[in-house]
Amino acid sequence: MTAYTCPRCRVSSPVSALTWCCPECRGPWDLDFASEPVSLRSLASRVNSLWRYAEALPPLPCAPEVTLGEGRTPLVPLTASVSAKLDFLMPTLSFKDRGAVVLAAHALRLARAGGLDRVVADSSGNAGTAAAAYCARAGLDCRVYVPGGTSPKKVEQIRAHGAEVVEVPGDREATARAAREAADEPGTFYASHVHNPYFTQGTKTYVYELWEDLGGRLPDTIVVPVGNGTLLLGAALAVDELHRHGLVETRPALVAVQAEAVSPLAEAFHAGADDIAGPAAARPTLAEGIAIPAPPRARQILRAVRATGGTFLTVSEERIRAAQRDLARRGLFVEATGTACWAAVDAAPPRPGLTVVPLCGAGAKTGLAP
Template sequence: MSPLPDRYCPTDGVRVPSDSLAWCCPSCHGPLDLDFAPTPAPLKSLSGRVNSLWRYAETLPLAQPTVSLGEGRTPLVTLTDEVSAKLDYLMPTLSFKDRGAVLLAQLAQRVGPTRVVADSSGNAGTSVAAYCARARLPCTVYVPLGTSAKKLEQIEAHGARPEVVDGDREAAGAAARRAADEPGTFYASHVHNPYFLHGTKTYVHELWEDLGGRLPDVLVLPVGNGTLLLGAALAIAELHGAGLLDRRPALWAVQAAAVAPLAHAWQEGADGLVGDTTLSPTYAEGIAIPRPPRARQILRAVRGSGGTFLTVSEDRIRHAQLDLASQGLYVESTSAVCWAAVREGALGGRSAVVPLCGAGLKSGLARA
């Protein structure tokens, strides 16, 4: 087996050995990054490779997948002359989280923990549960009170144990982190573990391939913890650094107006979160994150791309979900936020792609 790259703290530079079960920086307790700078393969060399995200093997920190369910290579369909949608809800567990979860499960299988724990508002938990089932690893998923019954059913069906926490998304995360500190536990955190980001970056590698070696003017991305946006930034840097991309797209980050700590920080011109964030009810439960641990990285990535932050109201989210359904695309309400942000002409003639990240069957329609 090839050696695993070490992790490190982007804040203070502390390094964590590749085989360690430590899930955060031992000094500042922040999320970790990966000491890994791959060179992607040129477009012409991709022909005939496996039809999953593992076709981009040169860019992945793990090789020889044993827990793959064929994730990745999702369709790209046209919505308007300007906007296309990538159907990432057409994944084994019906959400884009499979891109990162497969790498977490592959890593966990390699380091050999006693058990795996995760926390989630639903989609990441169902994905980790499925890939842990594939890897034959016992798994517990901490979820907040009010998590969709369909998502809880899916977690249990995969053989994982859902642990419902009497509180919000942050309370579920705190419970998982306490469990993660127990000996022999692998914390499959889609926020703190950088392997997840190196899985989500394949979203952009696929777009680049499907568009013939280019990317649209704008990538519109939903942001709660920012894992898809940060993965996109990684892929763009890899492709551009290898001379495979002439022009970098702008990253437009979308939040629900009801829970928009990053958009507020952006408006203030801040490098990190500012003030207290109230957690108001929102249809976009999957991105209702009041204090994202990678906030500074997200803001820096958007700023460096020449992008921006947008917010959408609950009414716009609901109508965007219904509009997508009327076009044959039934997605959960969180997945509608990007379409809500650009469907009424915000792009000004620029080309864009929006991700449809989770299937509507997981939580149903937003109701007025």
């Protein structure tokens, strides 16, 4: 049966429990779930959303009631060797819909079983928006904690979906602490895109879509922005599954991108460390969505990048700003965080073969970087 497990302590918990972290180390859960191989030939006749990869996803009977048609975003060339996956073309205009719909389907299942009264989430904007939208779709009460100074457009979008917004003074870490305190209240489901592994089960469909769009193969390099690492860890999970099932012969390199201003994972990687040394200074950056001083899954992220022969790249504020304007001139208006990968690839020549970068959030959410 599917269960939560702690990768550090090996403690387990049924997924029917509302315990949001390991009771021993307070670390995030993994999911003890074995996917089945997906038949590439069968996909043409399936529903045109991420749920077409049903064999790869945990069983969630509430999914048809929660879906908003997320997934199946376009893959378009930027250069002869670099293509972009337009994940900002999602119902709430960010890739976070991939994980949020899976979390919401799980939460609805728990609510119907009894004992779940509310959903809480914390976010710098996009994950909270996605949680609010899918909770609205599922008919679940939702409260979203955001840092003070979060983009007003994102806050407005969260409220428009009917969620309660709690603005927390301080940085992203202060916001996470406030949400975790609320998550310990009885009857509360913590829809954490970091701590709950159901979210990662959703983000892995990003790579399943690449595999399908490329006719049963994967790019040579997959570049992803990394703050808490939810997209990177989902990508790593999908690559492992596809390789284990014999659906791809080789694994692509995973290249992680951070802003120079807040880059604890890049520093640890290039120092050869297995974990970050401690919380990074929370300096201002245009890439607010990946400005995470102390990612809880740091060890897993570093291990995943090294396992594929990948690396970490960092980008300056100037390059992020320039990349946003460059993409806009190409017809793609993406928020600053979502341009970090293009900024990195544009500055450092990609490896031989096909490189794919994600464009993760719509520029309409934040506007053009000053």
